[in-house]
Amino acid sequence: MALLSACKKEAEATKPAETAPTNTGSMTGMPMAGPMMHGASTGTVAAIDAAKGTVTLDHHEIAALKWPAMTMSFSAKPEQISGLKIGDKVRFEIDWDGKLGAITMIQKFGS
Structure with a gap:
């Protein structure tokens, strides 16, 4: 009886560990957007x-998003970007959900 009990423990000990499924291209299990945060610069x-x-x-x-200076694209409504041109200096505010940024306010300043 002791011999059978020992065999069972050995069989359990050598059972391969289960692994997490590999990524199949599905969004299942991927982190989604987080809480909305607001920033300005x-x-x-x-x-x-x-x-x-x-x-x-x-x-x-x-600073509010703990982001360093960088170049990044944001979604914007047509009325927010009409009148802007490349090279314009702007003040802006964004909403950030952890994945996407949306302009909530943008205005030119300086010359």
Whole structure:
């Protein structure tokens, strides 16, 4: 009886560990957007894509989001980007959900 009990323990000990399934290209199990955060900064308009509804800004630090200065595209409404041109200096505010940024306010300043 002791011999059978020992065999069972050995069989359990050599059972291969289960592994997590590999990524199959599905969004299942992927982290989704987080809580909405708000930030503000200044920067320079680097590109405008009215067809896609985006503006690319070479912006300074956004302290509220703990972001360093960088160049990044944000979604924007047509009325927000009309009148802007590449090279304009702007003040802006964004909403950030952890994946996407949307301009909530943008205005030119300086010359």
